[in-house]
Amino acid sequence: MTIRSLVWKEILQRPAPTVAALLAVALGVAALVSVQSIATSSEAQVARQMNELGANLLVLPKSADLQDYYAADLHNETLPEEYVTTIILAQAVGVEEMAPKLCLQTTIDEKDVTLTGILPRTEFFEKSSWQSVDLMFQEMEETQLGSKHENCTGRTCQLTDADMQDLKSYAKTRVVHDLAPFSILVGADAARELNVSEEDEVEIMGESFKVAAVLPASGTVDDQRVFAHLHTVQDLSGMGPVVNVIEVMGCCEDVTDGLVAELEELLPDARVITISQLVEAQVSMNRLMSRLSYLLFAILMLVGGASIASVMFANVSERRRELGTLLALGATPALLQRLVLMKASLIGVVGGAVGLLFGAVLAFVCGPMVVDVPLDLSLQAIGWGLISALIVAMLFSYFPARKAGHLDPSVCFQDV
């Protein structure tokens, strides 16, 4: 038998108070781990969005409400499509691509789908080429134009037309080179649900469409959509040449601020927002969650600590004669203190581990309601949780341990 097994046997003998103290600690760690993991994953999602879309802008109707970049077109407000041409003709520095969209809720084989109209590049490149003379004039007269932007290594700058000619690349690039009037691109989830594959014919609102491509999964709401040519969707909707949103893809974040001002001036009836504005709410929510989780953790750890202290005091009192007998058998006061602290540390460690497990389960269950990225556990929270649980358990057991160490050994002779 060892001192450690002595501690373990005593806990097994009186599990209820130990479990109660352990649960209090576990709750604190669970709260910290779950909330922090969700907050961290949400931060990662924001960072990914900023990385992927940081240079992008959304041009929206002023009254449109916006929660999510990928669902920016899911509202009933519209803008005239001429805004697209207005942006092209303005020759704004930094505009690399544009993706105007119009959404129409409809059914395919009695299943609800979002039919999204997208404009292929060929449609507006033609208009951009009508400015050749002006461009040549500016090139010859103003050779320094745009020089401030010459070191751009933006993401979409790297995309080639050939990339976009592959219709499947839409999932990544969000732009297609060309799309026939009655061709559709089907998102991965939608294809599965509708049970369609490439070359299939699908009837939408009385018109027959051919599935030009099934898009690879992108992990966004686009996976549940069906895409068709914007002008076809406009005709089907009977809404005329309008769009719900114009996604303007900037070549890099350096140009974003200037571009926002330029577009706001150009389109006074529209609302121009950046990704950073869009994620601002999410970022402050994350911060709040993170702070609250630490506060909650601190409170629960204090409660846990108090519970441990109370359990340990009661334990030492109950075991007075037992501890006195150990002293009579030759145990040092330091050994009795160690017995108490070992029990406390076991509560801390096991409580922390249980809390970690509980927190992880909670995060994986509740996480998807808050963020739509694969959830990663916050290693920092796990570290803080486990270490704090141990420290709190030891700290709050200090006085009970001291009490054990100062026990009068002759208590073993008393009939207690």
Add this chain to the structure above:
Amino acid sequence: MIQIENVSKEYQRRGRSVTALQPATLSVEQGEFVSIVGPSGSGKTTLLSMLGGMLAPTSGTVMVLGENLYQLDVSARSRFRNEKIGFVFQNFNLVPWLTALENVQLPLTIGRAEAAVQRNRALELLERFGLADRADHKPSELSAGQQQRVALARTLISTPRLILADEPTGNLDPDSRAMVMETLRECQKQFDQTVILVTHDSSIAESAERKLRITEGVLTEEQPRLNVASA
């Protein structure tokens, strides 16, 4: 073996000084069997505690096996107690959540002996006391007599030079009482252990080689040493 010089003990209780033991001087030789009698609250247990290194006297010195107990630091005194002194209690003081075997092992566990040594030695003693088949029983599953035998085994496992017994037969039936006393005597003879026994039982007290009495904190010798020097 034991040499106490002018040892006294005073307590402070509610601002008043209470004398538990008047200055006393006593010597006990190795292998002696000494009984201490006296009414309740007279200072018997106080004397026993001081001899066991668990209660520092207010004055005087306590020498056990050549060590001035209260000049040792706490951990050295604990170690000394672990190795040299064994206690037998009226209420057995078994740890209720340990088995008989584990209870017997306790002094060796505290002394960090190897697990196999602890186990073998404990089993040996339980067998000697006829409790081999009860090794895995908890104290609550044993009779009072069996519990005291387990406690005795625990006391003897470290082969102490001094056994301090506080009314070891107080809660026992006559058979068990006889068995306990027989064991203590055997130990005394076989291992030359010194036994100091506090008791209310006059027949047990009388059977001791020396009989001491404490009345209101005053230690007197009623039955002097029998040929101890020549024994």
Add this chain to the structure above:
Amino acid sequence: MNNFIARREFLIWTGALALLSGAGSVGFAAEATGADGVEQNAGNDQYTYYVFYRNDDSLTRRMQSAVESHVKDHAEQAASQKVHVYSKDDSAIIDKFDARRLPLPSVIGVAPNGAVTCIYHRKVSAAQLKRSILSPRYADVVLALQNGKIAVVSLLPDDDVEPSSAASSFLKSEDFSDRSEHIQVSAKDPEERDFFARVKVSTDLEQPKTILFAPPGRHLGTFDDDTTFDVLAEKVHSSGSCNCEKCQKNQGR
């Protein structure tokens, strides 16, 4: 590495790639659909200015007045037509220019060869309209660019001078022969003086010069006679206006 982006990004970069790779589907002028007005005026060697509008408001009237004044100044060369974007009679021209999706009012100028020489919306100045009247060869350059081709312009001291050997090699090369168009301009041609003025080359040149333009209107450089083919090719490859396999590979695509 991406200094090509230092220009007017959207129009130049993406436009260039789109036009180079998808030339046929983009250059509307080459298709010459049945828009009567365009054909008629093209036959007359005239520029046509279409003023598209939805409401006959002050902006439209101002634009119309600027266009009419410009047409009056170039009576021999230009004509104008005011088109309501929902007019059934003009549906061919409206569809051709997708006018219902243009910001209105807009003016589009079309050269006799079919090249679109200007597009302005809401307002237009006399100088801008004047700039849209081009010399015949300059209009050819613009048409080539709108057809998605690299325009290789040979500025020659006289009609009988051969273009530079670099230009000839460029036009015959494997990488560029399908994607470039040659336009020769003689300094002795009085109609082309404006061309020389626009590209800032003196008509007194002694040796041929070569200018490269990439869609939709990038000036890649003006090169002397002794420039080698490699220099021209390198200029195109490094400009980002090229979408050949080599360039894609170099850019790690």
